[in-house]
Amino acid sequence: MATLLIAEHNGQELAPATLSALTAAQQLGSDITILVAGNDAQAAADHAAQCEGVSRVLLAQGDSLAHDLAENLSELIVSHASGFSHIMAPSSSVSKDTMPRVAALLDVGQLSDIIEVVNDSQFKRPIYAGNAIATVTSSDATKIITVRAAAFDKAAASGGSATVESIDAPADAGVSSWVSDELTKSERPELTAAERIVSGGRGVGSSENFALLEALADKLGAAVGASRAAVDSGFVPNDMQVGQTGKIVAPDLYMAFGISGAIQHLAGMKDSKVIVAVNKDEEAPIFQVADYGLVGDLFDVLPELTEKL
Amino acid sequence: MKILVGVKRVIDYNVKVRVKADNSDVDLSNTKMAINPFCEIAVEEAIRLKEAGIASEVIAVSVGTSACQEQLRTALALGADRAILVESDAAVEPLNVAKAFAKVMEQEQADLVILGKQSIDSDNNQVGQMLAALTKRPQGTFASKVDVEGQSVAVTREIDGGLRTVKLALPAIVTTDLRLNEPRFAKLPDIMKAKRKPLDTTSFADLGVKAKQHIQLDKVEAPAARQGGVKVASVDELIQKLKDEAKVI
Numbered sequence: 415m416a417t418l419l420i421a422e423h424n425g426q427e428l429a430p431a432t433l434s435a436l437t438a439a440q441q442l443g444s445d446i447t448i449l450v451a452g453n454d455a456q457a458a459a460d461h462a463a464q465c466e467g468v469s470r471v472l473l474a475q476g477d478s479l480a481h482d483l484a485e486n487l488s489e490l491i492v493s494h495a496s497g498f499s500h501i502m503a504p505s506s507s508v509s510k511d512t513m514p515r516v517a518a519l520l521d522v523g524q525l526s527d528i529i530e531v532v533n534d535s536q537f538k539r540p541i542y543a544g545n546a547i548a549t550v551t552s553s554d555a556t557k558i559i560t561v562r563a564a565a566f567d568k569a570a571a572s573g574g575s576a577t578v579e580s581i582d583a584p585a586d587a588g589v590s591s592w593v594s595d596e597l598t599k600s601e602r603p604e605l606t607a608a609e610r611i612v613s614g615g616r617g618v619g620s621s622e623n624f625a626l627l628e629a630l631a632d633k634l635g636a637a638v639g640a641s642r643a644a645v646d647s648g649f650v651p652n653d654m655q656v657g658q659t660g661k662i663v664a665p666d667l668y669m670a671f672g673i674s675g676a677i678q679h680l681a682g683m684k685d686s687k688v689i690v691a692v693n694k695d696e697e698a699p700i701f702q703v704a705d706y707g708l709v710g711d712l713f714d715v716l717p718e719l720t721e722k723l
Numbered sequence: 724m725k726i727l728v729g730v731k732r733v734i735d736y737n738v739k740v741r742v743k744a745d746n747s748d749v750d751l752s753n754t755k756m757a758i759n760p761f762c763e764i765a766v767e768e769a770i771r772l773k774e775a776g777i778a779s780e781v782i783a784v785s786v787g788t789s790a791c792q793e794q795l796r797t798a799l800a801l802g803a804d805r806a807i808l809v810e811s812d813a814a815v816e817p818l819n820v821a822k823a824f825a826k827v828m829e830q831e832q833a834d835l836v837i838l839g840k841q842s843i844d845s846d847n848n849q850v851g852q853m854l855a856a857l858t859k860r861p862q863g864t865f866a867s868k869v870d871v872e873g874q875s876v877a878v879t880r881e882i883d884g885g886l887r888t889v890k891l892a893l894p895a896i897v898t899t900d901l902r903l904n905e906p907r908f909a910k911l912p913d914i915m916k917a918k919r920k921p922l923d924t925t926s927f928a929d930l931g932v933k934a935k936q937h938i939q940l941d942k943v944e945a946p947a948a949r950q951g952g953v954k955v956a957s958v959d960e961l962i963q964k965l966k967d968e969a970k971v972i
C-alpha cells in the first residue's frame with residue numbers, strides 16, 4: 415500500500431489542513447509520498463520533507479500549475495498515480511475542484527470529506543449536512559479521498575527527512591486560463607486553522623457592525639466567521655461563510671452572535687469544543703448546541719465582552 | 724447555444740433527516756422532496772441566459788427514479804424548454820451520473836452544462852468535475868458569476884481565499900454556488916404550461932452507459948448528539964465560565 419498525499423500550501427509552507435490529512439494517511443499504515451505542485455513551491459516541498467512519516471516528496475513547478483487550474487493539476491496527479499493505492503488531499507476549494515476530475519480520469523469513485531479511517535478501504539463521512547454519518551467501502555484499486563481536516567489532529571511537521579524529487583509540470587491543457595483573483599486580505603488567523611472563532615449572522619445587521627466582532631476577535635486572537643445570511647446580505651465576503659456548503663471548522667471556542675442556528679450552519683461548526691451563542695431570541699435553535707447561551711442583544715453584549723476581557 | 728442543466732431530486736432543505744432504525748440508510752418515506760437548491764440556481768442561470776438571448780434552448784436533465792419527473796416538471800415550469808429523465812432504480816453514484824450526462828451532452832451537442840456544486844443529501848461535490856474530465860472539457864466550479872463571451876465563458880469562482888475568475892473555452896461545465904443568483908418561483912400558468920412541454924425518458928442501457936458500483940454504503944448512523952449546555956445571565960458570568968470551567972480563554 416502506498417499513499418499519494420496532495421499538499422495544500424502557500425508556496426512557503428504546508429497548510430495546517432495538509433498535516434491533518436497526513437494523520438489520516440498515517441492511519442492507513444501505508445508508505446506516504448507528498449506531492450507539492452505550484453509555480454514557486456520549493457520551500458513548501460522542504461517543509462513537507464520534514465514531516466513525520468513521509469518517505470518521499472514530489473515537487474512539480476511550472477506556469478501551468480500557477481493558479482491551481484484543475485485541468486492541469488488533475489493531469490499531473492493522474493500521470494503519477496500508478497503504484498498508489500490511495501490518493502488523498504485535505505478538503506479545500508482546490509481539492510474539491512481537482513480530485514473528482516482525477517477520479518473520473520482513473521475511472522474510479524471518490525470518497526468526499528472523510529471524518530474517520532475504519533480500515534484501508536472503509537471510511538466514515540457525513541451526509542445530509544452532518545445529520546447522518548455514512549460508513550462506506552470503496553472497491554476501487556485506487557481510492558480517491560478528500561479529508562475533512564477538522565476531524566483529524568495535525569501530524570508533526572518535524573522528525574522526517576524525506577528526499578525531494580523534482581518532476582515535470584504538465585503542459586497547459588489549453589482550454590482554461592486564469593484571469594484574476596480578488597482575495598480577502600486579513601491579519602487575523604485563517605478560519606479553518608483558527609483556535610478561536612467569532613462569528614456573526616444576519617442579526618449583526620451591516621458590514622460596519624462587523625467591526626464590533628472584529629474588535630472582540632482581536633482581543634481573543636480569533637478569526638472572524640459568518641453565516642450564509644451575513645454573506646448573502648453583503649456584510650462580509652464569501653470566504654467567511656461557515657457551514658454545510660462553506661467552511662467546516664472545529665476550533666476550541668466558537669462564538670456565534672445573531673446566528674439562528676439553521677442545520678446548514680450547524681453542519682459547519684457543531685464539532686467545535688466550546689460553543690457560545692448570543693441571541694435575543696431565547697428559542698433560537700443555536701442554543702440547543704451551545705455550551706453557554708446568553709439571551710440578549712448583541713449590540714449590548716459585544717462591547718461589554720470586548721471591554722471586560 | 725444549447726444549455727443542459729442538472730436537476731436532482733433531494734430532501735427539502737428545511738427537513739431534518741432521520742436515520743432508519745436498522746441503520747441501513749436514512750428514512751425518506753413521507754418526506755418532502757424538492758429540487759436540490761444548487762440545481763435550482765443552475766436552472767435559474769440557464770433561463771436568464773435564454774432570456775438574455777444568449778441561449779437558444781435549455782434542457783433539464785435528471786438521473787434517478789420516475790419520481791424525478793416531478794422536479795423536471797418544476798424546471799419546465801421555471802422556463803426550461805424540455806426535459807430528459809435518465810431513469811434508474813438504485814441510488815446512482817456520482818461517476819455514473821457523470822457518465823450519463825456525458826452521453827446526453829454529446830447527443831445534444833450542448834455548449835454549456837450548468838450543474839449544482841453539490842447536492843444537499845450526499846454532499847459529494849463531484850459530478851460537474853467528473854463530467855468535465857470525461858468529456859475533456861474545462862470546468863468552472865463554485866460559480867458566483869457567469870459571463871458568456873462569444874466562444875468562451877468567464878466564470879468567477881468562490882474559493883477558500885476569496886474570488887477567482889477563469890476563462891473557459893466552450894463547451895464547458897459550470898457548477899453553481901449560492902451567490903450566483905436568486906432563483907424565481909414558478910407561476911401557476913407556467914406550471915400548467917409545463918405539463919405540455921416534452922419530457923423524454925431514457926436509460927443507462929439506451930445511452931450505452933454501464934453503471935458500475937465503486938462505493939458501497941455499509942451503514943448509516945445518527946451523529947453523536949451534543950450535550951445541551953447552560954444559559955448564563957450576564958457577560959460577567961459568561962467570562963467566568965469560559966475562564967474557570969471551559970478554560971478556553
Ligand SMILES: Cc1cc2nc3c(=O)[nH]c(=O)nc-3n(C[C@H](O)[C@H](O)[C@H](O)COP(=O)(O)OP(=O)(O)OC[C@H]3O[C@@H](n4cnc5c(N)ncnc54)[C@H](O)[C@@H]3O)c2cc1C
Pocket residue numbers: 614615616617618640641642643644655656657658659660661671672673674675676677678679682692693694695698710711712713736760761843
Ligand atoms: C443549499 C443551502 C446551503 C446553505 N449553506 C449554508 C452554510 O453553509 N452556512 C450557513 O450559515 N447557512 C447556510 N444556508 C442558509 C441557512 O439555511 C440559513 O438561512 C442561514 O444560516 C441563516 O443565517 P442567520 O442565522 O445569520 O440568519 P437568521 O436565520 O435570519 O437568524 C438571525 C438571528 O439573529 C438574531 N438576532 C437579530 N438581531 C439580534 C440582536 N440585535 N442581538 C442578538 N441576536 C439578534 C435573531 O434572533 C435570529 O436568531 C444554506 C441554505 C441552503 C438552502
